[in-house]
Amino acid sequence: MRNNLGPALAVGALLVLGTGLGLALFWAPEDADQGVSQRIFYVHVPIALTAYACFGWGAWKALRLLWTREARYDLESYTAIHMGTIFGVLVLVTGSIWAKVSWGIWWSWSERQLVLFLVLFLFYSAYFMLRYSTDPGPRRANMSAVYALFGVVLIPVSFLAIRLAENFIHPVVFTREGPQMAGSMFFAFCVCLAGMLLLAAALYQAELAGKRLDARVRELREALA
Amino acid sequence: MSGYLGDVAALARTSLLLELRQRDTVPAMVLFVVSALVVFRFSLPADASDLASLGLLWIAIVFTAILALTRAFVAERDQRVLDGLVLATGDRSAIWLGKVAGVLAFLVLAELVALPAFALFFAAVGWETVAAVALANVGIAAVGTLLAAMAAASRARELLLPLLFLPLVIPVVVGGVGASVEPDPGRYLAFLGLYDLIFAILAWASFDYVVAE
Amino acid sequence: MIRARGLERRFGEKRVLAGLDLDVAAGGFVAVTGPNGSGKSTLLALLAGLLAPTGGELEIEARRDEVGYLAHEPLVYRELSALENLELYGRLYRVPERRERIGMLLERYGLWPARHERVSAYSRGMAQRLALCRTLLHDPSLVLLDEPYSALDADGARLLDAELAALTGERTLVVSTHDPDRVRPLATQEVSLA
Structure with missing residues (x-):
């Protein structure tokens, strides 16, 4: 059952994502204001929501x-955050491209979601630093878990902070109004x-399966030695 | 409850006593924050506004706090005292709370020098800045002490703490700078209070997991 | 008092304890022996609850404040005096009549004259004596001693011999040592780690 889950998810992800991108590029009407560049919206925003x-x-x-206190949750939590960070980097990249196409600049502090993902990127990079500089074991699992919980609390708090900061840091010059979406x-x-x-679920399953296999191989090697 | 608060008081008193004996944290913080302000003086262009310097004040406060936090568990790491406390303390969050009280005291002492120095070098400090600093101290000490315990258990230690701490402290800087420079400081102060509440509860509840297995 | 089945502890890749079974009745005296790196300290830290097992089961019939744990390090603040350290621990452990108890222990271990001196000025042997006072301060029912004889001089060792003899049967003891002959007369069982 578990063995089939990964491939099934992967195939499903390819089909649905392919269909979605096809619809976004060729079927959905062109945005009246932003023209063709608005179509990156269909990639950028889903990636951001997936990262969350x-x-x-x-x-x-x-x-x-x-x-x-079951050790397997440590690996699962780590893998999910690893995926989230990868998608988070993609948010920064696609957002940056969108900003360049729409406004001619690679970075804009007035784009709240982009700023938030920059903060989150720094936060979760520190999460990996924490893991790399601590020996594997129950203590590291606990500390990583606590930090991961701080992360989901930080998301809304940071979002609020970024909104508040707009008043004195940067006047909002560009607005990207939620497009008046047609049906x-x-x-x-x-x-x-x-x-x-x-796609995220498929990647999560694949990485998790790989990591578990890795651990199993190590155990067997140790048992043989 | 008085037992819990008694533990907290005993642990906080120990922190203060150690500092009184060794004097290695507060003097360093004071010297650092004044030095930082002087450096900032030379990094601001002549026509920079008072508002810009208020922003720098907050940078100075956050970095001075990092100094205090890196030192927070040094005495306990030595001789594995933290393990002894972990075994002896009924509710381990008392260890966190005692340490938070110590860090808060050190922060306030450093700021008692930093704020007048800022007023002397740059611009007057209003009541809203003082209120914001007081609120920010709570959040900084609460979050920072938990992260300091994490960093102390890692190999990277001093190096790791700022990396863990800075992304979490961005909202504090926003609230602090906003309260200092905006005409209506009320909502920034409220935001700082909210931050304190949320993260203090989170840190209080999770400290046990960080110091024990 | 203690029941372990297939107890395992790893540190990263390294497996320090594997498949250990242990049963200790209340009042038992376990001598833990084995060469350096065989997991004696790990076992004691597991029993103290400082480390969690990474495999197997471990049950301890004692609350955390009924366990006394002597580690390699004395677990006391270097810049506080012996008295201040024990005062703090006594308050955290809620020791009744703690002044008297602390005074009695310091007296017994010959530290009373040095009670106001900072631990940083202590010799290794004095620090070890202080660590013993800290371990026994709250009159624990489960006493875990990791190499208790290390750094003790002949006098100190004799004091500890007498202490162990007095505790035997009254309390449950787990003592790790590289010198098993020293505790063998008292021990009711021996765990040999490889």
């Missing part, structure tokens, strides 16, 4: 670890989001 989902999933597994646009967006979530 990964961080949330990682925090949930972290909570399970602290609750049950067809919203549908394409939802398909893209579903595809992206499936």
Whole structure:
């Protein structure tokens, strides 16, 4: 059952994401204001939402670890956060491209989501530093879990902080109003989001399976030695 | 409850006593924060506004706090005292709370020098800045002490703490700078209070997991 | 008092304890022996609850404040005096009549004259005596001693011999040592780690 889950997710992700991108590029109507560049929206926003989902999933597994003290949740939490960070970097990259195409600049402090992902990127990079500089074991699992929980609390707090900071740091020059989405646009967006979530799930399963296999091989090697 | 608070008081008193004997944290913080302000003086262009210097004040406070936090568990790491306390203390969050009280005291002492020095070198310090500093101290000490315990258990130690701490302290800087420079400081102060509440509860509840297995 | 089944502890890749079974009845005296790196200290830290097992089961019939744990390090603040350290521990452990108890222990271990001196000025042997006072301060029912004879001079060792003899049967003891002959007369069982 578990063995089939990974490939099934991967195939599903490819199909749904392919369909979604097809719809977004060729079927959804062109945005009246932003023209073709607006179509990156169908990639950028689903990636961002998927990253949040990964961080949330990682925090949930972290909570399970602290609750049950079962070591497997440590690996699951770590893998989810790893995925979240990869998607988070993609948010920064696609957001940056969008900013360049729309406004001619690679970075804008007035784009809240982009700023938030920069903060989160720094936060979760520190999470990896914490893990790398601590010996594997129950203590590291606990500390990683606590830090992961701080992360999901930091997301809304930082978002609020970034909104508050706009008043004195940078006047908002560019606004990217939530596009007045036509029904067809919203549908394409939802398909893209579903595809992206499936992709994340597939990658999560694959990495987890790899890491477990790795641990198993090490155990066997140790048993033989 | 009085037993819990008694533990906290005993542990906080120990922190203060150790500092009184060794004097290796507060004098360093005071010297650092004044030096930082002087360096900032030379990094600001002549026509920079008072508002810009208020922003720098907050940088100075955060970095001075990092100094205190890196030292927070040095005495306990030595001779594995922390393990002894972990075994002896009924509710381990008392260790956190005692340490937070110590860090808070050190921060306040450093700021008693830093704020007048800032007023002397740059611009007057309003009541809203003082209120914001007081609120920020709580959040900084609460989060920072937990992270300091984590960093103390890692190999990278002093190096790791700022990396863990700075992303979490960005909202504090936003609230502090906003309260200092905006005409309506109320909501920034409220935001700082909210931050303190949320993260103090989180740190209080999770400290046990950080110091024990 | 103690029941372990297949107890395992790893540090990263390294497995320090593997598949240890142990049963200790209340009042038992376990001598833990084995060469350096065989996991004696790890076992004691597991029993103290400082480390969690990474495999197997471990049950201890004692609350945390009923366990006394002597480690390699004395677990006391170097810049506090012996008295200040024991005062702090006594308050955290909620020791009744702690002044009297602390005075009695310091007296017994010959530290009373040096009670106001900072631990940083102590010799290794004095620090070890202080660590013994700290371990026994709250009259623990489960006493875990990791190499208790290390750094003790002949007098100190004799004091500890007498202490162990007095505790035997009254309390449950787990003592790790590289010199098993010293505790063998008292021990009711021996765990030999490889």
